[in-house]
Amino acid sequence: MIRALKTAMGRAPIGDPLDTVSDKPLAVRGLTVSYGDKPAVFSLDMTVNDGSMTAIIGPNGAGKSTTLKAVLGIVPRLSGVVSVFGQPLAKSRPRIAYVPQRASVDWDFPTRVIDVVLMGLVRELGLLRPVRDRHRKHAFECLDRVGMRDFAERQIGQLSGGQQQRVFLARALAQGADLYLLDEPFAGVDAATERAIIDVLKSLRADGRTVVAVHHDLSTVRDYFDHVMIINVHKVAEGPVAEAFSEENLQRAYGGRLAANLMDQLQLGGH
Amino acid sequence: MGTSILLDALTLQLGYNAKLVAIGAALLGIAAGASGTFLFLRKRALVSDAISHATLPGVGLAFLVMAAFGGDGRHLVGLLLGAALTAGAGLLAMHWLTRRTRLAEDAAIGAVLSVFFGFGVVLLTVIQTVSVGRPAGLEDFLLGATAGMLYQDAVLITVAGALAVLVVWLLRRPMTMVAFDAGFAAASGVNVRRVDLAMMGLVLAVTIIGLKMVGLVLIVALLIIPPVTARFWTNRSDRVVIIAGVFGGLSGFIGAAISATAPSLPTGPIIVLTAFVLFVVSMLFAPGRGVLAAWMRHRRQQRRIHLRQGLLAIAQDLPIYERYTLQLLVRAGLARADGVPTELGRRRAEKACRDESRWAVARRMHSHESAVSRYDGLLPIEDVLTRDEIREIDRQIADAGGECA
Numbered sequence: 001m002i003r004a005l006k007t008a009m010g011r012a013p014i015g016d017p018l019d020t021v022s023d024k025p026l027a028v029r030g031l032t033v034s035y036g037d038k039p040a041v042f043s044l045d046m047t048v049n050d051g052s053m054t055a056i057i058g059p060n061g062a063g064k065s066t067t068l069k070a071v072l073g074i075v076p077r078l079s080g081v082v083s084v085f086g087q088p089l090a091k092s093r094p095r096i097a098y099v100p101q102r103a104s105v106d107w108d109f110p111t112r113v114i115d116v117v118l119m120g121l122v123r124e125l126g127l128l129r130p131v132r133d134r135h136r137k138h139a140f141e142c143l144d145r146v147g148m149r150d151f152a153e154r155q156i157g158q159l160s161g162g163q164q165q166r167v168f169l170a171r172a173l174a175q176g177a178d179l180y181l182l183d184e185p186f187a188g189v190d191a192a193t194e195r196a197i198i199d200v201l202k203s204l205r206a207d208g209r210t211v212v213a214v215h216h217d218l219s220t221v222r223d224y225f226d227h228v229m230i231i232n233v234h235k236v237a238e239g240p241v242a243e244a245f246s247e248e249n250l251q252r253a254y255g256g257r258l259a260a261n262l263m264d265q266l267q268l269g270g271h
Numbered sequence: 272m273g274t275s276i277l278l279d280a281l282t283l284q285l286g287y288n289a290k291l292v293a294i295g296a297a298l299l300g301i302a303a304g305a306s307g308t309f310l311f312l313r314k315r316a317l318v319s320d321a322i323s324h325a326t327l328p329g330v331g332l333a334f335l336v337m338a339a340f341g342g343d344g345r346h347l348v349g350l351l352l353g354a355a356l357t358a359g360a361g362l363l364a365m366h367w368l369t370r371r372t373r374l375a376e377d378a379a380i381g382a383v384l385s386v387f388f389g390f391g392v393v394l395l396t397v398i399q400t401v402s403v404g405r406p407a408g409l410e411d412f413l414l415g416a417t418a419g420m421l422y423q424d425a426v427l428i429t430v431a432g433a434l435a436v437l438v439v440w441l442l443r444r445p446m447t448m449v450a451f452d453a454g455f456a457a458a459s460g461v462n463v464r465r466v467d468l469a470m471m472g473l474v475l476a477v478t479i480i481g482l483k484m485v486g487l488v489l490i491v492a493l494l495i496i497p498p499v500t501a502r503f504w505t506n507r508s509d510r511v512v513i514i515a516g517v518f519g520g521l522s523g524f525i526g527a528a529i530s531a532t533a534p535s536l537p538t539g540p541i542i543v544l545t546a547f548v549l550f551v552v553s554m555l556f557a558p559g560r561g562v563l564a565a566w567m568r569h570r571r572q573q574r575r576i577h578l579r580q581g582l583l584a585i586a587q588d589l590p591i592y593e594r595y596t597l598q599l600l601v602r603a604g605l606a607r608a609d610g611v612p613t614e615l616g617r618r619r620a621e622k623a624c625r626d627e628s629r630w631a632v633a634r635r636m637h638s639h640e641s642a643v644s645r646y647d648g649l650l651p652i653e654d655v656l657t658r659d660e661i662r663e664i665d666r667q668i669a670d671a672g673g674e675c676a
Contacts, residue, residue, distance in 0.1 A: 072458040098458035105452045110508045147657045155506040160639045192663035
């Protein structure tokens with residue numbers, strides 16, 4: 001079985017043998033991605049535990065979003081293996097939900113909120129199966145969970161930034177996944193939206209789902225997440241927030257120059 | 272007299288050839304409008320321009336090959352096959368340039384378009400000077416010609432056009448997903464490259480079948496103008512596809528009919544101009560996104576803002592300075608002509624004041640920009656913000672102490 005898995009993934013893992021962690025929601029070994037000549041992510045190892053909430057943090061251009069995209073196969077990886085619940089990506093896709101960066105799409109696109117959420121059901125609907133009442137009902141429930149049921153018929157261009165982010169989250173909820181990968185879900189949203197999103201994410205964790213989010217606001221890492229992964233092209237630290245989210249590790253990732261500023265931020269939000 | 276000819280043409284009573292052309296053009300327009308929609312939504316409209324210009328060397332090469340094998344070189348299916356081959360090559364070249372070099376797509380389009388077209392022009396010139404076969408009529412592929420349209424040509428357009436529409440219908444979901452959010456589509460397991468390829472293949476097919484009638488220079492218009500026109504009428508992508516098909520079909524049919532009324536009117540350009548007229552009419556008069564509707568919204572907003580300002584003045588016991596404001600208040604039964612508010616006016620003023628302080632908070636809050644930008648003076652805040660967002664705002668108002676200034 002394990003041998004078959006390794007063959008399917010095409011290449012022997014670097015670092016820890018993958019089979020020791022192969023049942024984890026997400027295990028990454030030796031992931032390298034390069035745009036042009038310069039690696040954006042270099043030989044990254046990452047292990048995400050069942051039912052955990054992990055923040056991926058790091059300075060701008062550290063390869064946080066790229067890591068997510070490479071895990072999902074959206075950008076090609078130069079090397080490395082990814083296993084999701086012990087299976088290669090091709091087999092485990094139905095168990096993954098993805099929330100891209102809000103700014104990555106054109107919000108003047110001619111579509112309604114409900115249609116965007118229904119896109120989360122693409123695997124179930126396939127090419128031609130008609131959208132039935134139960135699909136719509138499911139989509140409405142997902143909108144309800146993010147407080148957007150009343151907005152189902154709106155054209156997406158009429159939404160505020162926070163509402164757009166909620167719609168993206170509702171679409172991911174519609175996917176009904178076990179592993180949620182979110183790219184900057186709190187970027188540029190209002191306080192109410194931030195609270196609505198974190199409530200949803202925490203309820204997912206309570207249901208035993210696993211959440212991994214690229215995160216930019218260091219002051220909320222301790223409140224929102226239980227695990228953290230600090231990267232700056234290379235991995236700097238990984239582990240429970242209490243251990244890995246340390247001043248020393250942040251210094252190493254963000255560099256001494258910015259550190260004073262960041263420490264101030266942490267004082268504001270810290271305990 | 273002119274109108275009666277046009278009427279005859281529109282009701283398909285102007286002879287066999289005119290009838291063929293009108294029906295063929297309508298079907299071509301439907302296929303082009305529906306296929307072009309996804310290219311437009313994917314923001315790659317200009318790719319179609321490169322594809323169409325890359326057909327010309329194929330026409331020349333196919334002619335040479337067929338002439339070399341002893342034919343007269345003008346067999347339509349052969350010429351179109353050649354056109355499809357070089358158009359496909361152009362598409363691959365563009366794809367390669369954008370993926371493997373640092374060139375942006377617009378630069379790749381420009382390079383492929385001009386080089387392939389230039390090569391095609393050279394080929395046609397050579398063919399004309401060495402006088403192999405019977406090249407008369409090859410230049411028709413540039414701007415289109417319908418004079419010699421045959422029954423087989425109409426059948427070709429019908430079959431290929433119907434196939435294109437069928438493919439659009441089959442692939443509508445993945446194509447919409449890729450056009451809206453390629454990253455999410457890829458993460459959900461949609462093969463984005465293959466969907467893109469299908470999108471381009473559709474455009475290529477429509478270009479090829481439209482080559483004879485509309486010509487390679489103008490076929491782009493038939494692919495792009497109908498979707499752009501349709502966008503004025505709806506905010507739903509599935510409807511954009513259908514409306515674009517209808518507009519494309521109408522443009523083809525009406526354009527062909529007009530050009531049939533006089534011998535000197537070229538069909539392709541008239542079809543494109545018809546599409547353009549539909550575009551202008553839609554741009555001006557479409558509800559919602561049209562220019563006129565936008566202007567009327569602006570006027571209404573002006574009225575609403577005056578009313579709101581009047582109500583706020585009432586709420587704060589300030590005099591109303593602007594005559595227009597007072598006129599509006601009186602007309603709405605909110606104030607008497609001397610400026611004293613009515614009972615209804617007082618109640619509305621109170622509500623306006625509460626809303627206004629909510630909006631004031633919303634305006635200060637990060638990321639309500641697009642909701643705030645829709646604020647037109649009377650828009651109830653519960654229309655644009657969720658309940659918990661409003662609760663958050665009310666909490667902030669309470670923190671600041673007090674509801675109304």
